[in-house]
Amino acid sequence: MTTSNNSMKSTFWRGFRNGLPFILVVAPFGTLFGVAATEAGMDILQVMSFSVLVIAGAAQFSALTLLIEDAPTVIILLTSLAVNLRMAMYSAALVPHFGKLRTRLKLLISYFLVDQAYAMGIKEYDANPEQPIENKVAYFFGIMLATAPFWYISTYLGAALGASIPEAFSLDFAVPICFIALIAPMLRTIPHIITAFVSVALALSLAWVPYSLGLIIAAILAMMSGAYAELKLGVENDT
């Protein structure tokens, strides 16, 4: 009992240490989201609710951008939730490891199922699939303790700061720059690059389509061209 408790504790702290470098990713995004959302007119409760209830940077920035563009609510939701669809893949990949847990723990893990936690967790579980399920859970929450609080805190600091930054700093541009920082590491393979290229080209040429529908059309066609390119090129792919 004591031994398994000890190994659980040490696994938790190993997850925590392995999660710490993600602060460098999470803190700037959180801060910039807080700043950008506040500048766009959201109050602190709205900004914090966004980061605490949704915890998904890219989708939050998408929603914010489309809110500013006054897109219809349905379009905002379709687009932003599409950005989060990748998490269904994470959810499926974790079933072999967490499928037998109590519902309450699965609910909690699902809430925290962000990119960083998934990437680190799955690496650990695939390398060492036979370890006890308690250790896998401990590792996951170790990563989360190292990252989630910084997401909340940095959002808050950004929101508190946002109101006091003068317009001369061109912070409207923080959002596109943040997106670029998010997208650039995604361009790992030729199909990904093709997808991004088609997305940009079509989004620009369909910008005239009302209700921001042009973006949805562009995204669907870009996604199909990426999948098609992968099929033709036979690219061996990670997520």
Place this chain on the structure above:
Amino acid sequence: MIPDPGKIWPVIIAMAVGTFFIRYSFLGLLGDRELPAWFLRHLRYVGVAVLPGLIAPLILWPQATGGTPDLARILAAAVAVGIGIWKKSVIGTVVFGIGTLYLVQYLNG
């Protein structure tokens, strides 16, 4: 600015619920089932299909200039893309991107 603040709460709530159910989908509801290969192949490209198209107009036709293309912003975006692909560092991308914007704005007076 967000022209219609009435949309903010519905968007937050619906995204919170929707995102949670996406995360909970297989773990809690669908369980261990094979996803068809064609479906996964498309799912892999959703993010990179949506995000570049979302920001391209913001870079080319920025709100701050009333939609007129602005050299400083285009150069800043190009530098950010370069640094992002090369260094894969979030802070580096943001610092060099915003830095380029300020530098060009300063040089242009």
